[in-house]
Amino acid sequence: MADAKTQEQALLELRNRIDGIDERIGQLISERARCAQEVAEVKNASAEGRALYYRPEREAQVLRKVMERNEGPLSNEELARLFREIMSACLALEQPVKVAYLGPEGTFTQQAALKHFGQSAVSLPFSAIDEVFREVEAGAVNYGVVPVENSTEGVVSHTLDNFMSSNLKICGEVELRVHHNLLVSDVTNVNSISRIYSHGQSLAQCRKWLDSHYPKAERVAVSSNAEAARRLKGEWNAAAIAPAKAAEIYGLNILAEKIEDQPDNSTRFLIIGTQVVPASGHDKTSILVAMRNQPGALHNLLEPFHRHEIDLTRVETRPSRTGVWTYVFFVDFNGHMDDPVIRATLDEVSSRVADLKVLGSYPKAVL
Numbered sequence: 001m002a003d004a005k006t007q008e009q010a011l012l013e014l015r016n017r018i019d020g021i022d023e024r025i026g027q028l029i030s031e032r033a034r035c036a037q038e039v040a041e042v043k044n045a046s047a048e049g050r051a052l053y054y055r056p057e058r059e060a061q062v063l064r065k066v067m068e069r070n071e072g073p074l075s076n077e078e079l080a081r082l083f084r085e086i087m088s089a090c091l092a093l094e095q096p097v098k099v100a101y102l103g104p105e106g107t108f109t110q111q112a113a114l115k116h117f118g119q120s121a122v123s124l125p126f127s128a129i130d131e132v133f134r135e136v137e138a139g140a141v142n143y144g145v146v147p148v149e150n151s152t153e154g155v156v157s158h159t160l161d162n163f164m165s166s167n168l169k170i171c172g173e174v175e176l177r178v179h180h181n182l183l184v185s186d187v188t189n190v191n192s193i194s195r196i197y198s199h200g201q202s203l204a205q206c207r208k209w210l211d212s213h214y215p216k217a218e219r220v221a222v223s224s225n226a227e228a229a230r231r232l233k234g235e236w237n238a239a240a241i242a243p244a245k246a247a248e249i250y251g252l253n254i255l256a257e258k259i260e261d262q263p264d265n266s267t268r269f270l271i272i273g274t275q276v277v278p279a280s281g282h283d284k285t286s287i288l289v290a291m292r293n294q295p296g297a298l299h300n301l302l303e304p305f306h307r308h309e310i311d312l313t314r315v316e317t318r319p320s321r322t323g324v325w326t327y328v329f330f331v332d333f334n335g336h337m338d339d340p341v342i343r344a345t346l347d348e349v350s351s352r353v354a355d356l357k358v359l360g361s362y363p364k365a366v367l
């Protein structure tokens with residue numbers, strides 16, 4: 001009895017301390033939000049209606065500082081995620097940011113949009129990558145989010161091809177650990193699952209798991225994981241592979257978690273917009289280069305990077321849509337356009353190729 005009393009007393013004291021801390025945190029968050037409102041006034045005063053509220057480079061710096069200062073016990077990622085949301089709410093006070101993403105609701109791309117902009121952003125689903133580009137170009141939204149690398153949605157080439165005809169810039173990147181789950185609906189008879197829906201790439205990424213758990217089930221590839229989740233309604237013998245978020249949105253149950261064959265399965269997404277982003281201190285640049293398919297062409301293109309010791313992070317090639325025998329390379333490397341070494345390198349590259357377009361310099365993914 002005495003023990004129970006002491007425990008209750010200890011809890012009460014700790015909870016009183018937590019109440020006091022919460023009060024201070026609340027006051028500080030409000031003070032920060034008022035500061036952000038003043039930032040907006042300063043931006044408005046000098047921009048004649050064209051103020052840039054969202055500043056990717058500053059957000060990256062804020063989050064990096066949060067991680068550097070962290071003394072635990074929360075992990076760097078956890079603490080940065082909390083500050084991500086505080087900044088998202090502060091930005092919404094300045095201007096609610098509108099973001100188009102490759103939908104439907106529940107896709108990994110939506111998850112990437114929320115991870116990058118936080119919950120206070122207004123995110124709008126579009127059914128094709130071209131549409132996301134068009135919405136941003138038309139000014140109907142401020143930014144777009146599209147998958148680009150090792151994508152579960154299987155659309156990397158679409159994103160790259162869109163850059164050939166678009167003047168949009170890359171303003172940021174997001175990396176997402178991709179976990180697959182087996183989802184069922186309330187009416188599913190879990191002992192007689194004979195059909196499994198998902199995007200083709202997701203089915204491929206869970207092949208071994210499916211082979212051992214559902215070797216006889218028919219695997220049906222559909223346009224997105226969210227579409228797979230949507231199909232389940234009313235099908236008693238079907239399951240879907242999709243993100244946990246899709247279970248929430250479509251009212252489904254998770255039958256098995258993290259069923260991907262590779263535990264470090266991840267996808268990279270790009271933030272597209274019209275803004276040129278200043279250096280944040282840890283940046284990447286993406287360029288698009290068009291060149292004739294001659295012997296030694298790729299070596300010619302890459303040699304200046306090697307000589308200037310610039311780290312390439314990705315080289316991708318696509319056949320150009322115009323002109324026979326011409327290839328287009330997408331090259332990502334560490335560094336920012338404002339850096340004189342990068343500028344000099346690109347001047348050299350430019351003199352060796354048919355065309356060079358800088359798609360953007362942007363902060364490396366922080367979270």
Ligand SMILES: O=C(O)C(=O)C[C@]1(C(=O)O)C=C[C@@H](O)C=C1
Pocket residue numbers: 036039040053054055056058059062086087088090091094
């Ligand atoms: O520093 C700014 O420019 C701000 O607008 C403030 C702030 C923030 O909350 O820290 C908010 C939005 C921007 O994207 C970056 C930072």
